[in-house]
Amino acid sequence: MRDRKRGRRRFGWAVFLVSVLVGGLLAAVLLTRSSEDGPPVCARFGVAAPADWEEMSEDEFRAMIDEQVYLGARDIRLAAVWQDIEPRPGDYEWEALDGRLQIALDAGLTPLLLIHTHPDWVTGFGEIGSGAAEAYGDFAGEVARRYSDRVHAYEIWNEPNLERFWPDPDPDAFAELLAAAGPRIAAADPEAEIVSGGLSPATNRENTSVAPVDFLRRLYELGAQEYFTVVGMHPYSYPERPSGGSDWNAFGQMAQMTALMDEAGDTDTQIWVTEIGAPSDGDRGVGESAQADLIAEALELIDEDPRLGRAYLYTMYDIDLGQDNPESHFGLLNAPGEPKEIARRLAAGTGAEASPTCDFPGM
Numbered sequence: 279m280r281d282r283k284r285g286r287r288r289f290g291w292a293v294f295l296v297s298v299l300v301g302g303l304l305a306a307v308l309l310t311r312s313s314e315d316g317p318p319v320c321a322r323f324g325v326a327a328p329a330d331w332e333e334m335s336e337d338e339f340r341a342m343i344d345e346q347v348y349l350g351a352r353d354i355r356l357a358a359v360w361q362d363i364e365p366r367p368g369d370y371e372w373e374a375l376d377g378r379l380q381i382a383l384d385a386g387l388t389p390l391l392l393i394h395t396h397p398d399w400v401t402g403f404g405e406i407g408s409g410a411a412e413a414y415g416d417f418a419g420e421v422a423r424r425y426s427d428r429v430h431a432y433e434i435w436n437e438p439n440l441e442r443f444w445p446d447p448d449p450d451a452f453a454e455l456l457a458a459a460g461p462r463i464a465a466a467d468p469e470a471e472i473v474s475g476g477l478s479p480a481t482n483r484e485n486t487s488v489a490p491v492d493f494l495r496r497l498y499e500l501g502a503q504e505y506f507t508v509v510g511m512h513p514y515s516y517p518e519r520p521s522g523g524s525d526w527n528a529f530g531q532m533a534q535m536t537a538l539m540d541e542a543g544d545t546d547t548q549i550w551v552t553e554i555g556a557p558s559d560g561d562r563g564v565g566e567s568a569q570a571d572l573i574a575e576a577l578e579l580i581d582e583d584p585r586l587g588r589a590y591l592y593t594m595y596d597i598d599l600g601q602d603n604p605e606s607h608f609g610l611l612n613a614p615g616e617p618k619e620i621a622r623r624l625a626a627g628t629g630a631e632a633s634p635t636c637d638f639p640g641m
Contacts, residue, residue, distance in 0.1 A: 315619050316570060318627030321577035324353025324390070325610070326553045326590035328597055332359060336377050341614060342594055343385045349610065349621055350628030354387040355433070355552055355590045358421050360414070361397040367413075372424065383428055390431040390473070390552065390588070393418050393459070394443070404445045406454055415458025422466035430467060433510055433552055434459050435475035439488040443478075447488050449496035453505075456497075460505030474502075476510035476552035479528030491534045498542045508587065509535065509549045513576075516556035517564050520576045529554075529576065536585045548587035551580060555592040557604035558618060570620035 325346050331339065346354065356378060364370055382389055393414075402408025422432060438444045438452045452475070460472050477494065480487035490511060497503065513529040515522060520529035532549055539547055554576050558569040573591060580586045596609035610621045617625075 315622050315626075316567070316574065317623070319570075319574045319577060319620075319623045320627045321574075321581045322352055322589075322628075323350070323577055323624070324355060324387075324588060324590040325349075325351050325594050326355040326592045327357055327392075328593045329357075330597060331378070332357065332362065332374065336381065339378055340381050343381055343387070345611070345614065346387065346594065347385050348629050349624045351624075352386075352388060353390065353588055353590065354382050355390045355392055356382065358391045358393045359395050360393065360417050361395045364417055364420075365397055365399075367399055370420065379425065379428065388431075389429050390433055390550075390590070391421060391425065391429050392433040392436055392552070393421055394433075394436045394475075404448065404451050406448075406451050411451075411454045411458040414455055415462050418459035419462030419466055422463040422470060426467040426470070430469055431471040431473065431508075432463050433473040433475060434506065437478040437480075437512065438475040439490060439493040440478040440480050441486045446485050447493075449488065449493045450500065452493075453497055453500045453502040456502050456505040471508050472506045473508040473510045473550055473552065474506040476512045476550075478512055479514045479526075479531070481526070490528065491531055491538065494535050495538050498538065498544070503539075503542070503544055503547070507547065509539070509547060510552045511535065511549050512553040512592075513551060514554060514556070515576075516572060517562060517568070519572050520579055529579070532586070548585055550587045551576075551589040553590055553592040555608045557607040558609075559601070559607040560604040561602050562604050563607055566619040569618065570623055573620050574623065 334342070343354075356375070358375055363372060363375065379389060396403050396410065396414065400410050400413050403410040418432065418434070422429075434456055435452070436443050438455075439447045439449070441447055444452070456474060463470055463472050474497065477490035478487065480489060482489045482492060494509065511528075511532055513520070513532055515527045515529040518524055518527055520527070523530065535549060539545070554573070556569045556572045557563045558566045564572065577589055580589045591610060592608050594610055595614065596607050596612050597605065599606040609618065610624070611617050
């Protein structure tokens with residue numbers, strides 16, 4: 279697998295016209311920058327989905343995608359939710375993901391499919407030798423077979439180094455998952471990028487979390503790099519900027535990650551930032567201006583580093599999890615049609631309706 283590295287629904291005219299009108303109004307709002315806004319953001323980026331995207335109607339999803347295009351997004355991280363798609367062994371329900379994916383493709387966005395969660399009928403998940411990894415691998419292969427003509431990037435799980443997403447996090451167990459899924463995806467699409475699950479900026483806490491550098495080091499010790507072509511990372515650094523020098527700054531830890539990859543003889547694999555952002559409000563919220571500055575700096579640093587590839591901003595809209603909860607405030611927009619400073623700066627840089635202020639030769 280190392281040789282591969284680098285390697286319908288129709289909507290009525292009424293819905294179409296409403297979308298055009300709303301889109302035009304939205305573009306005007308996004309491109310109206312206040313005197314307090316900083317310089318435009320000039321970098322390629324994508325947007326990462328929260329769980330509530332699966333609850334949107336197709337019209338709501340289409341309107342959100344239109345907003346992403348106005349912001350200048352080129353990529354999108356969508357979820358292939360195993361527990362929803364295969365609620366019973368061998369019984370697949372693809373319709374919802376088919377619809378969301380086609381809307382994104384029709385808008386010109388390049389998709390990354392995150393394959394995660396597990397259905398109730400899978401037992402022993404995270405336990406080596408339980409058979410759960412093989413079941414996941416079978417599902418990942420089905421996903422790649424179905425979408426191989428439209429999707430060429432797949433992410434294996436989300437934050438497997440954190441108990442919230444993986445019971446009793448264990449890099450050895452995750453390596454088993456990679457070994458089950460990677461070859462099946464590659465068989466369906468030999469050109470696919472296979473991203474190891476984006477790692478959380480966690481610390482070492484028994485039965486709860488494993489620090490990303492330590493987690494990745496163990497994967498390389500096990501030889502698991504044979505089963506992925508890209509390393510995934512979630513280098514959240516707030517309230518510090520990505521360039522900050524604190525030991526806990528996960529953005530800075532990516533240099534340690536590439537160093538250990540180099541030591542293992544893997545000098546060309548990229549790290550993709552499959553989530554990054556900062557809360558504009560709530561506990562430890564940094565405010566809209568600092569949120570915009572942090573994201574702008576992250577995208578600039580990623581763009582300058584050849585070992586860093588695609589970047590996905592988390593996320594499009596704020597989520598109502600309580601005013602004090604920082605996870606409520608990661609949106610680029612407060613709500614549909616209500617941009618924050620970062621949204622205006624993105625649109626002013628590379629947005630579809632912007633006067634070009636950024637030049638990307640060959641892109």
